[in-house]
Amino acid sequence: MARKVSRRGGNIVTIHDVARHVGVSPMTVSRVINGEKNVREETRKKVAEAIEALNYSPNMAARSLASQDSSRIALIYSNPSMSFLSELLLGILHQSSQSGCQLIIESCEGPEGVADVLDKLKSLGVDGVVLPPPLSDSTRVAKALREMGLPFVGVATSRPSPDAASVSIDDFKAAFAMTQRLIALGHRRIGFIKGHPNSYYSQLRHEGYIAALTKAGLTPEDKLVGQGYFTYRSGFDAAESLLMRDERPTALFASNDDMAAGAVASAHRLGLDVPKDVTIVGFDDTSMASSVWPELTTVRQPISDMASLGLKMLLEQIRTRRSGQPYAPVHEIRDFAIIERQSSSPPGEDATD
Amino acid sequence: MARKVSRRGGNIVTIHDVARHVGVSPMTVSRVINGEKNVREETRKKVAEAIEALNYSPNMAARSLASQDSSRIALIYSNPSMSFLSELLLGILHQSSQSGCQLIIESCEGPEGVADVLDKLKSLGVDGVVLPPPLSDSTRVAKALREMGLPFVGVATSRPSPDAASVSIDDFKAAFAMTQRLIALGHRRIGFIKGHPNSYYSQLRHEGYIAALTKAGLTPEDKLVGQGYFTYRSGFDAAESLLMRDERPTALFASNDDMAAGAVASAHRLGLDVPKDVTIVGFDDTSMASSVWPELTTVRQPISDMASLGLKMLLEQIRTRRSGQPYAPVHEIRDFAIIERQSSSPPGEDATD
DNA sequence: CTGAAAGCGCTTACAG
DNA sequence: CTGAAAGCGCTTACAG
Structure with missing residues (x-):
């Protein structure tokens, strides 16, 4: 019975092999694979076992060709x-x-x-x-x-x-949460570096920052907010002017990781230790966040x-x-997470212990 | 002739449509698609035109199913x-x-x-x-x-x-070429930051550096070589000790971009300008190289x-x-490229003009 | 150089 | 709940 060997050398397990093994039709196997309901529980089980035993795995090409899917x-x-x-x-x-x-x-x-x-x-x-x-x-x-x-x-x-x-x-909520975390650490003078002005989520993050400050009874100050463009360089520049103020912020929240990394470089250049002298946090948790040193505390998007x-x-x-049915668009919101790494600590302390 | 519409709503162009359009068999169309030789030039041309005209694009699922490929x-x-x-x-x-x-x-x-x-x-x-x-x-x-x-x-x-x-x-050749470039810029005291010791290409890059120095009549010095581990932090640390020497190197060649970025940060912290006070170059041209500031001169792998x-x-x-034929393994070597960006210049000068 | 037939492994659409 | 038939779009293996 050299069926499978006709064209090819190998011996791929097909739906027919499984069917024969169990003693049902290929159709039934197909139904089990696709999780259709109208299969007797006992049959389903036997088929499932055969699939396992023969190590069957469906051929995607055949499947999509047949189903036009x-x-x-x-x-x-x-x-x-x-x-x-x-x-x-x-x-x-x-x-x-x-x-x-x-x-x-x-x-x-x-x-x-x-x-x-x-x-x-x-x-x-x-x-x-x-x-x-x-x-x-x-x-x-x-x-x-x-x-x-x-x-x-x-x-x-x-x-x-x-x-x-x-x-x-939820960019707003995420920025809100990160700002709250900074406040919980004891920071009161918290700077913010905005992203590119034509990006809407940049705006949402900024608003989240403002809202958290306000909720904590702190007054948002324009002079603590710098304009960035999502690039390392822009974070560097924005941080520089923020950190050279007389009343230096004790924490800087950059609205993405590249800018946060630039901000860290800027702090270092000014002779400031991170996080001892200034806490710097980012947003996104891209690879940049864990590449630089100290590694960045940031908001993770999955x-x-x-x-x-x-x-x-x-x-x-x-x-x-x-299938001709009407489609109602779905908007899914996933959870973010605050990732604590070495670039944040209470003001005036060193987080790296 | 509602052939295609039998199962699906759409009207996908198939090999049959093309064949009918030209007046040949589907087989001939298949041959043209697969670039087989035994097709008359004239036929080929007509088929190619029809494919273009009908905007035909082969169905991968069918193809791989049929060819068992x-x-x-x-x-x-x-x-x-x-x-x-x-x-x-x-x-x-x-x-x-x-x-x-x-x-x-x-x-x-x-x-x-x-x-x-x-x-x-x-x-x-x-x-x-x-x-x-x-x-x-x-x-x-x-x-x-x-x-x-x-x-x-x-x-x-x-x-x-x-x-x-x-x-x-060719990692050796690439490191050799980069080192030569540094020498051509006028550098004579060129430091090197090695990668992880258990990585073979790290070794090849180091050897390329040594060979270029030697060829230029310069003596490789152990004290100009630092041990890194391919991480930003390790580049930072290695650069720090290299840059604090009495006779500071005028250029640093880190054997990957992350370490080069760390080296730049270290230079900045020491109050050194890059590239004015020290040229720093990397290897790989990962996104890190163009994320940091100044952007890194580096070796690009395609x-x-x-x-x-x-x-x-x-x-x-x-x-x-x-097909049962014997297979002789192929080892392809691709060309690298030296990418000049802002982190390199002749010694004592500023490259950013 | 070209084509008719059979088949790839699966599913859809019907029957029962 | 289960199955026999036909077909998805292409290619392989033969013929001519």
């Missing part, structure tokens, strides 16, 4: 932080290998780049798009996608498109999980649409 | 730099979406982790493995894979397994290309093996 998903990105991107990719890949969808990655530089990439996606027959920041916040991109009739999901968006799915954290969930939601959306 | 490729990694990983992933993804192979990503922590992951790969029916550093340098992992009979490729290996494929740069090529080679290897 082979979604081509594009991930388009433009100029994100590399470490952000890598976490995102990890999550996406994890999910895509499970879902058996085909992934296409495209980078688009500049505003014209986006149009070109969108054209390309169309001709590639893409079924859906994953959008990381800053694209996920672009109303222009959202509009274009909508006009193309292409489903999409925004990952880590601060301004989710109302008619598209999204996964994000990027990888968010990306994985985002892709899953997108796939469901595509399936729903295909 | 659907390879499951695993990428296993352990503790690499995130920015390295993201470049690698980009390259791998680019290639895998073109080749239509299924990608599985597994992280393995620690030496036991590797064994577990390998077990998992086996039960998953993986056809080949991509190995980034430091796994790509592990003789243990190579041996285990060999015993499992699983083809693999090492990406950015300094010590390629003789019987497995690999893609790398990670993404290397990964993409590596996967391609692996796929070829699998195909060759399947």
Whole structure:
């Protein structure tokens, strides 16, 4: 019975092998695999055991060909932080290998780049798009996608498109929580370094900072707030002017890790110890946060999980649409976490013990 | 003729549509797509035009199902730099979406982790493995894979397994070239920060530095060499002791970017300007190099290309093996590039103009 | 140089 | 609750 060996040398276990092993039809095995309900419990169990015993694993190609469910998903990105991107990719890949969808990655530089990439996606027959920041916040991109009739999901968006799915954290709440933590440590003069002005989540983080200060009975002061642009250099510069004030802040909250790292460098250059002389905290928990020294206390976004969930939601959306049912966009909010590392301590003390 | 609409709502262009459009058989179209030679030039051209006109793009699932060529490729990694990983992933993804192979990503922590992951790969029916550093340098992992009979490729290996494929740069030559560049700038007292002692490429880079010095008639001095461990902190510490010497080096060559970034921070803390007082250069061109300020002059490895090529080679290897032909492992060497940024200049001058 | 037939491993749509 | 048939879009292995 050299059935499997006809074309190929190997001996892959197929759904037929499992079926024969149990004494049922391939159809029943298929049902078990896909978790359909109308299978007798006893049958299901026997099939499951056979699957285990034969070490069967479904052929994704066959499955997606047969079910016509082979979604081509594009991930388009433009100029994100590399470490952000890598976490995102990890999550996406994890999910895509499970879902058996085909992934296409495209980078688009500049505003014209986006149009070109969108054209390309169309001709590639893409079924859906994953959008990381800053694209996920672009109303222009959202509009274009909508006009193309292409489903999409925004990952880590601060301004989710109302008619598209999204996964994000609550930037306001996260900045609020981090500021509260700083206050709980005993800090009263807390500086803030804003991100790029055209980014909405930068604004949300700033507002979270203000709100926490206010709630604690502290007065937010403009002179304790510096303008950054999410870059190391901008964090360096902003921190420098903040730290050279007569009444130096005892803590600095930079609204991303690159700026926080720049702020640490600036403090060092001024002869200040971190965290002994000044506590410096970041936001995002990118690899930068744990690369520099001292390692940065920061707010962690579970990027990888968010990306994985985002892709899953997108796939469901595509399936729903295909079946002709109406689709109600889902906006998921994931939990953030405050990660304490060596760059923070009570004012005037050293956290590294 | 509602053929395509039978099961699905859409109207995907298939090989049959193209065939009908041209007036040939699907087989001929298939041949054109796969670049087979036995097709008349005229026919080929007409088919190519139809493909263009109909905007046809082959269905990967069908293709890999029919050709039995659907390879499951695993990428296993352990503790690499995130920015390295993201470049690698980009390259791998680019290639895998073109080749239509299924990608599985597994992280393995620690030496036991590797064994577990390998077990998992086996039960998953993986056809080949991509190995980034430091796994790509592990003789243990190579041996285990060999015993499992699983083809693999090492990406950015300094010590390629003789019987497995690999893609790398010439670390010795790259370090040699960077050191020569420093000498050409006018530096004579050039310090070096070594990487982790158990890493072979760290050693190669050190040897390249020594060789360039020697070739230029300079005497390599042990006291100009510091021991690092590839981390920011270790670069910081090593640079500190190097820069506090009486005869301070005018340039520091750190054998990766994280250490170079740490060295810059250390210089700043000592009140030294980079590059005016000391030139500091790195190696790898990870995102760290362009995140910090001043941005780092460094050696670029084309990670993404290397990964993409590596996967391609692996796929070829699998195909060759399947056809029963003998496989001769290929070791590809890619070109590196010296990237000049703001952290280097002639001694005593400022490069940022 | 070109094509008709059979098959890849799975699922959909029907029957029972 | 279970199964026989047909088909997903492509390629392999033969013929001519």
